Amino acid sequence: MRNALASGTSGRSNLSTLPNLGATDVNGTLPCPPIAEFMSTTNYTVCSGGSLNFKDLSYNGTISSYAWSADNGAILANPTNSTTAITFPTQGVSSVTLTVTNGQGSSTKIKTVTVLNGTAVINGNYTESFENAGVPANWSVVNVGGGVTWDQTTVAAKDGSGSFFLDGTQSTASQQDILVMPIMDVVNNPSNLLTFSYAYARQTATHADKLVLQGSLDCGGSWIDVVSLNASTMASGSGGTTSSPFIPVPANWKDVDVTSYPYWFNFANSQSATFRFVFTEDATTGNGNRLFIDAVNFQNPNGLNELTKNYRLNLFPNPSTGETNLKFNLNDAANVTVNVVDMLGKNVLPATTINYNAGEQTIAINKNASLSKGIYFVNISINGAKMSKKLVIN
Template structure:
């Protein structure tokens, strides 16, 4: 199909009472996917734009630092972005421009006062813009209405221009851009009829009006049609000043079945397999009464589920998919929604969700020892993450022994990503006390970046996890800060550490995982993982074997649970003497209280952080253990 570009003009002149118009401002920014300073500046810029939504319109041109970098958005729109950069003679990133000539500066230098001052200056024009989708949503029809609210003369005979841009209000890149950004807002996607705009009359009288319309094909590279908006602005090419700006509201296409969320757990312990659960959403304007769901496992179509019902616009439904049989290891599942109401889906961006599940192997007895010299064993499970850069083998080893370890490249992983590696399932039934020892090497990028490592455990196949050990920032660091990629160069940059697994001693099926906590900082290396039984406690919460029976015999109750400022521990009867210990989820003892001749004990939790806590009641005859949650 040939590209459709239709433009119509209508000009009307009529008399109105002299007035001025409230200004809507335009903030243009040159930014880039491979621009590190852009990633640092944009969160603040975006927050400022959000605070001024309705009075300031954002329009972001994706530019580049290096042509050799991966620049998805720039490649799609480089003609318009380059033209606008030349228009302003701009060669730096990130660079902001308020209303064409009011202020030009590094994007992070704009503050609320800049907008307040400009907002107080009235405009000579009223401007509005609207867009509608075609029936099959392959095109949009744009209508721009201009009206002079007072007499106006431009700087030259053909210098006054109407510029119209299609934007996507939000774009999420997966994997993230080279600079780590994954969330992009107000991204310019196309300009009509081009970056030079449409020439308007030089002189306007009060009440003079003009309507400009376009019918255009939606570019094939648009991610989400429901995020489309149209930005229109009037600009004098001699002074570069933007006289007025407007933006259309987002609209939904008619038919859009969205695969919204994968709701099943990553670990699957049922030996017969499982039935995945997904959530679908009607992202279109018409009611959704039917759609098909194609289920792919490891790239192969496994089955198709036909759903029927009645979902209003923006409503959701939970769907149970056909069963998947057990096959050991990690598997990728992809679910594709299609054929809404037995028609073509008009917004393919959100049709697909991809996730992962894993069938762990049978539990192994301890001791367990792994130095990663033969890569990551198949009994270890690396959970795929959104960035595609989770735990992997590195050619560095602790203490000069061997040549390999596992690595977490935090600088390549956004802060929102989950980064897990699971140890083999452990059988701790013969152990009274258990510890895990390991070596680590980590350097921060600088004092602002505090990556972390956490060790978590579960005995219900990952439905709930307990934090057993956690360190971040300086507590985790074993080497000085460095803005270069950290590579441990000597044995002094490795440190040994120990995590107590006593809580799970005696259990037959225990799941332990390492969680990398990214703040987009530097490299972390882990080596020489060992899980072993010990003769004495390793600290932290102890194994709760027989808790139910001990609580029953002692009638111990906690209330309220969850707690806010206070929790009461009721012993059910007056006890002669007992020590009550409170541990946080890391195993750190928070409180140690002697209870004598009491039937209950009140604990002040006002200064406790929200989370899970463990209680040990140690009396002459036994030890009772339980837990509670603090919520503020």
């Protein structure tokens, strides 16, 4: 066959010459219609009111025009550029569409974006000490493996009488259990500290459990590690190493200031920051020991301790099963306002404002025992100086 093509008979040898290939456009490239493709520069999950950036990845031909669109109320910054930013104000699913065109035709690509509720639940001072059975309001548990997972307990506590714990004695190798906090507004509370306490015991000296506090800026679309604690770090100064089921005593609790870790700065400007505790059981054997978490606080400490000392502010009994007393001392006459709010900042008792003379004062709180079991804040303003005391009702 090759010899026949190379033969000069009937001009066969001309078929493969460069002039002939060019004349018949065998060597040429015809213009083609483009094939649309694009990507988000981060991910496809976003908080309501948040934005994502998209860029064109179309191929197969030179593109002469771009047309971006999105539904569900989405707002596009540059709908005719090769890149665009899109803001998603409405919860739900939004379809993002890119159509690319040239002289030979056009092509369209559609991708979906999940828009989650980005409204902050925590907008100011907040605490959770797990006093009530079950998962707290606006928290969630992700039980990846379907086995034993996070649960409330009253066998030990750093604050109040309850805590959340994982019974690692029942966990399988590499089991992962997740505890997700409510969305919080960080940017409008720049002085607040995010802290929590934990107690942990290692089953053996080789158990490699790990606790990580992760943060998300896109309602859980992506996560970054903020605090990472290995088994050795957690056990040291806490429960150590023991094969007996661990029940912490007060000296076993360790405090963590999340805001002191370098990666906290990623969340300083966020109105919709989400955090979660991720515990991973030892990958080799599983069946570890126990981890307890308590006293999760997002609080502004500035000046509160000093003011509390100056006014000798005290709340007793606390915890209480009913009425409790707010006691304070005034050096001079003052206008005093007191209100009681729940963990979401909602007033649960009528606010009172009274002019007091100098001296020791006592105000009865929850006189009718109308507050249900839970955590509350008793807020007091003395001539504009604001303080707060946490109240536990059992």
